Structures are given as C-alpha cells and as structure tokens.
Amino acid sequence: MVSEKAAVEAFPQFLNRRGLELVRAETTVLQINVGLLCNLTCRHCHLEAGPARHELMNMGVAQAVIDFTRRHVFRVIDITGGAPEMNPVLPHLIQSLSPLTTELILRSNLTLMADGGNDHILDLCTGRRVTIVCSFPSLHKGQFESQRGKDVFARVVAALRKLNSRGYGLPDTGLKLDLVSNPTGAFLAASQEQVEKKFRLELERNFGITFTNLYAFGNVPLGRFKQWLVQTGNYEGYMQKLISSFNPCALSGLMCRSLISVSWDGYLYDCDFNQAANIPLGGGKTHISKIEMVPAKGSFIGTGDHCYACTSGAGFT
Amino acid sequence: MDYYYKVGDLAKFGDITGEASEMGAKFFEYYAAVFKEGALTEREKSLIALAVAHTIQCPYCIDTYTQACLEKGSNLGEMTEAVHVAAAIRGGAALVHGIQMRNVAEKISM
Numbered sequence: 160m161v162s163e164k165a166a167v168e169a170f171p172q173f174l175n176r177r178g179l180e181l182v183r184a185e186t187t188v189l190q191i192n193v194g195l196l197c198n199l200t201c202r203h204c205h206l207e208a209g210p211a212r213h214e215l216m217n218m219g220v221a222q223a224v225i226d227f228t229r230r231h232v233f234r235v236i237d238i239t240g241g242a243p244e245m246n247p248v249l250p251h252l253i254q255s256l257s258p259l260t261t262e263l264i265l266r267s268n269l270t271l272m273a274d275g276g277n278d279h280i281l282d283l284c285t286g287r288r289v290t291i292v293c294s295f296p297s298l299h300k301g302q303f304e305s306q307r308g309k310d311v312f313a314r315v316v317a318a319l320r321k322l323n324s325r326g327y328g329l330p331d332t333g334l335k336l337d338l339v340s341n342p343t344g345a346f347l348a349a350s351q352e353q354v355e356k357k358f359r360l361e362l363e364r365n366f367g368i369t370f371t372n373l374y375a376f377g378n379v380p381l382g383r384f385k386q387w388l389v390q391t392g393n394y395e396g397y398m399q400k401l402i403s404s405f406n407p408c409a410l411s412g413l414m415c416r417s418l419i420s421v422s423w424d425g426y427l428y429d430c431d432f433n434q435a436a437n438i439p440l441g442g443g444k445t446h447i448s449k450i451e452m453v454p455a456k457g458s459f460i461g462t463g464d465h466c467y468a469c470t471s472g473a474g475f476t
Numbered sequence: 477m478d479y480y481y482k483v484g485d486l487a488k489f490g491d492i493t494g495e496a497s498e499m500g501a502k503f504f505e506y507y508a509a510v511f512k513e514g515a516l517t518e519r520e521k522s523l524i525a526l527a528v529a530h531t532i533q534c535p536y537c538i539d540t541y542t543q544a545c546l547e548k549g550s551n552l553g554e555m556t557e558a559v560h561v562a563a564a565i566r567g568g569a570a571l572v573h574g575i576q577m578r579n580v581a582e583k584i585s586m
Contacts, residue, residue, distance in 0.1 A: 299551035342546065349549030353519060357549060375549075 167398055170462040179407055181416070181460050183429075186453035187234040188418040189260075190431060191216075191224055193249060195423065197242040199268050201294070201307050203341055205381035205435040205465075208241040215241075220425040221248040223448040225255045231453050232259070239266040239431065241423075244277045253280075257287035264290045269318035270311060285325055290335040293319070295373075298361050302343040319368045328370040335371040341378050345393035347404060347472050351375040377401070379468040381435045401467040409470045415460050421447050429460045436463045486536045519548035526555060527562040 174180055194215035197208035216224075228236065236256050243249050243265060257263045265284060269291075271277050284291060293315065297303045300312045307315075319336070322328060328336030340354050348354075355373035362368040378384050380397060388394040415430040419440060422428065425447045427440040438461035439445065440454065493500025511521050522544040529537030545555050 297551055299553050301553075302551055344546070346543055346546045349519075349547055353517065354549045 167402070167464045167467070170464065170466045173402075173405075173467075174410075177407060179410060181410060181413070181462065181466075183454050183456060183458040183460055184416040185456055186231075186417055186419055188237060188414070189224075189228060189233040189235070190237040190239060190418055190420040191252070192239050192241070192420065192422050192431065192434060193221075193243045193246045193252070194241045196245045197240060197268070198245065198271060199242070199308050199311065201268075201383070202387055203296075203306050203343075203378045203384045205379050205384060205432060206241070207382040207435075212241070214423045215246050216248055216423040216425075218248055218251070220423070220447070221252055223425055223446075224421055225252070225259075227447050227450070228256060228259045230451070234260065235262045235264065236260045237264040237266065237418075242268055242271055244271040244280055249280060250283055253283050253287055253289060257289065262290055263287065264292055266292045268307070268311075268315070269293045269322075270314040273314045273318035273321065281322075281325065285327075285334065288333055290337065290371075291322065291327060292337045292339060294341065295319075295338040295358070296341050296343050298358060298365075306341070306343045316366050316368065319362075319370070320366065323367075323369055328368070336369075337372045337374065338370050340373060340375045345388060345391075345397040345400075347400060348375040348377045351473060375473075377468050377471060379432050379435075379465045381432055381465050398464065398467065401471045404471040405467065406470060406472055409473065413469055415469070419453060432465050432469070433461050433463070436465060438463055481535055483539075486539065489536075517548075519545070519550055522548045523550055523554065523558045527558040530559050530562040531566050 171181070192206070195206055195208045195212035196210070196215055197204075197212065198210060200209040236259070238249070238252060238256075240246070244267060253263065253265070272281055283289070294307065295303070295315065296306045303312045303315075304310070319328070322336050325334070326332035327334040338358065340348070340358065342348050351374060354375045358373055359370070362370065380388055380394070380401075385394070388397050415433070418430060420428040420431050420434050422434050427445050427447060427450065428434040428438065429440050433439075440461070441459070442461065490500075490504070493504070511518060511525075513521075516524075522541055525537065526541040526545050529541050542555070545558075
C-alpha cells in the first residue's frame with residue numbers, strides 16, 4: 160500500500176504554536192556539495208546520489224566557492240557529495256580551502272579509499288590535516304549493507320584500518336576520523352553517547368579500529384529514503400514518530416542556523432536537506448558568485464516537513 | 477469485532493486507566509520507572525523486554541520492544557539472540573517437565 164497522506168502541520172506553524180521560531184545565527188560553516196555522482200546507491204540518501212548521476216561541480220564553480228571563502232572566513236568547511244573523490248576538482252578544493260579555515264572536513268563513503276586508487280587524495284588529506292567523516296550505520300553487517308549496499312561493510316572496514324595505519328582516528332595525531340551512524344530503517348537514532356561507547360568497544364575488539372567521534376543522526380524523509388518510506392507504508396508512522404519526539408532544545412543547535420550549503424552548480428541553500436528539497440536560501444535562487452556576504456543573523460530559514468527529522472530527539476546539529 | 481488484535485489499539489493503552497485511574501496511574505508510573513537506566517542500561521532493559529514479549533507472545537509488546545531495541549542501539553543479531561534466550565527458557569521449561577513424566581511413568585511401571 161503506497162501512502163503519503165500524512166497530515167503534517169507546516170513546520171513554521173508547528174513552531175509558532177509553541178512560541179518558537181527558527182532564524183539564522185552567525186554563519187560559520189560552509190558546506191560544499193561537489194556533485195551527485197557516487198559509486199554507491201545508499202537507500203537513505205536524501206540527494207539520491209548514485210552511479211547514474213552526472214551532476215558534478217566544475218572548476219569554474221569550484222573557483223567561485225574558493226573566491227567566496229577568501230571574502231568570508233568560515234570556521235568549518237565541509238566537502239560532501241555524492242562521492243567527492245569522483246570529482247576531479249577535489250584536490251584543488253582541498254589545497255585551496257585548507258589554509259582558509261580552522262577545520263576542513265571531507266565526507267567520504269571510504270570505499271574508494273580502500274583499494275589504493277585514491278591514495279593521492281588520502282596523502283593530501285593527511286598532509287592538510289583534513290577531518291574525514293564516514294557513514295557507519297551499524298555494527299551488524301546485514302543491517303549495514305541493507306542501507307549502503309552489498310559488500311560495502313568489508314570495504315569500509317578495510318578503509319578504516321588503512322586510515323588508522325596513517326594515524327587517522329588515533330589520539331594525539333591531530334587527524335580526526337569521525338563516524339556517522341544513521342538508523343537502518345524507519346526508526347529514531349539511538350543515544351549518541353551509548354552508540355559511541357558500543358561502537359568504540361566493538362570496532363576495537365572485532366577489527367582493531369579506532370575513531371575520534373561518532374555522531375548518531377536520524378534519517379531525513381527526503382529523496383531515496385522518503386521513496387522507501389512511502390513504498391513500504393512507513394511514511395505516516397515515521398512522520399508521526401518524528402513529530403511526537405520533537406525536542407525544542409534541539410532548535411538552537413540546528414546546523415541550518417550557522418551553515419550555508421552550496422550545490423554542485425553553485426547555488427545556495429540553508430542546508431543540504433533544503434538543497435534536496437529545492438528550497439533555496441532566502442527564498443530565491445542565488446549563485447555563490449553573486450553574493451557579497453553571508454546571510455545576517457536573524458534571517459529567514461526555509462523549512463519543510465523534513466525539518467521534523469532535525470528537531471526530533473537529540474537533534475541534527 | 478471480527479479480530480482480537482488491532483495495531484491502533486496499542487496507542488489506546490493509556491485509556492485502561494479510565495475505570496480505575498488510581499491503579500492505572502500507579503501502574504504507568506511504575507512501568508516508566510522500571511525502564512529508566514539503573515544498574516541496567518535502557519538498551520539492556522529493552523532487550524529483556526523483547527525476550528519476555530516473545531515468551532508471553534504479546535504482539536503489542538513485540539512491536540513496541542522491537543522498535544525500542546533498535547532505537548536504543550541494539551542490532552538484529554543481539555535481538556535475535558535475546559529471542560533465542562526466551563526460546564531456550566521456554567523450551568527448557570517444557571523439556572525439564574519431562575522428568576515429571578519419567579517419574580510418573582516409573583512409579584506406575586514394572
């Protein structure tokens with residue numbers, strides 16, 4: 160039974176009834192989506208990235224992003240995709256952006272780091288002290304691969320070991336290796352503290368792997384994950400679960416308050432999820448080459464039903 | 477009414493306090509206290525509840541504690557082992573009564 164009939168209250172109205180509002184704070188984080196091409200087809204991907212996607216940031220847009228970061232200092236710059244390693248502009252971005260920020264993050268599915276084909280990127284990341292963030296949904300191989308694809312578990316484990324051998328995720332090296340655990344279905348994320356403790360123990364015991372931090376985030380009802388929810392009859396129940404676990408305390412720390420997200424073609428959004436939902440920053444499409452400054456404190460943030468995911472439980476920061 | 481179990485009834489569990497509010501309130505207060513972290517974590521308590529749910533074969537409890545186990549960070553391997561613990565105890569309880577069968581048979585047999 161395919162159903163998407165959940166009567167979801169508009170998010171701003173939901174906040175308003177509780178005397179709350181969502182507006183921008185100081186913008187300190189730039190997230191760059193370098194494209195939707197990916198070697199994996201993860202079932203929770205809100206951007207529907209995959210091998211059949213051909214949208215990639217070109218050198219012109221990459222240079223516009225770099226020029227913008229020279230005009231505005233970001234504390235954190237976060238490169239994501241798709242699989243960023245599949246975009247030839249990635250080395251140029253890492254070289255150019257790493258001196259311009261306190262922390263440069265590369266989100267990688269790690270499968271392309273395991274086989275040696277991208278050692279030049281790994282060398283660059285190591286040399287520039289780039290933080291590497293990888294999705295690791297579950298310690299259970301079957302559940303892990305139900306989300307990320309067949310045979311991915313072993314490849315990610317191999318890549319994590321390789322990163323550890325280079326000093327990533329080890330204490331006192333300054334090379335941060337962070338994991339993100341998303342639920343492998345239509346249920347909420349477990350307590351981040353408990354999951355981190357369990358993963359640290361079992362990854363060390365079973366595979367000799369260490370990491371720096373673990374983040375436990377819920378899945379956002381957009382893109383491929385939303386399609387799965389609707390197709391399996393889970394959409395209504397999941398939305399109800401998100402709404403009933405709304406946490407007003409999560410609002411102040413939401414990433415959309417301090418981040419701007421630039422898409423592969425250079426347009427700006429309040430977050431990666433608004434990019435997937437096609438809700439542009441400020442209500443109208445703006446190219447990164449056309450803006451002079453980041454949005455002011457107190458500016459409007461575009462919202463949609465997916466915002467209930469970021470405000471449920473511990474929140475999505 | 478043409479069936480005994482209905483998914484939507486689980487959400488009405490609290491209505492059971494309607495005719496006996498004092499006892500109902502005490503039960504739900506106790507229930508909430510039981511599942512708070514103590515010497516055992518919330519995750520461990522949910523795994524125990526899942527095993528018990530299978531022993532008493534309560535579909536409401538199985539639904540609730542399957543979701544609770546996943547949301548407390550247990551994985552399918554751990555949850556399946558918990559169900560095997562329930563099965564072993566339940567099966568063992570049947571089998572150990574075979575000794576009674578043997579005792580009775582022995583008593584009345586030549």
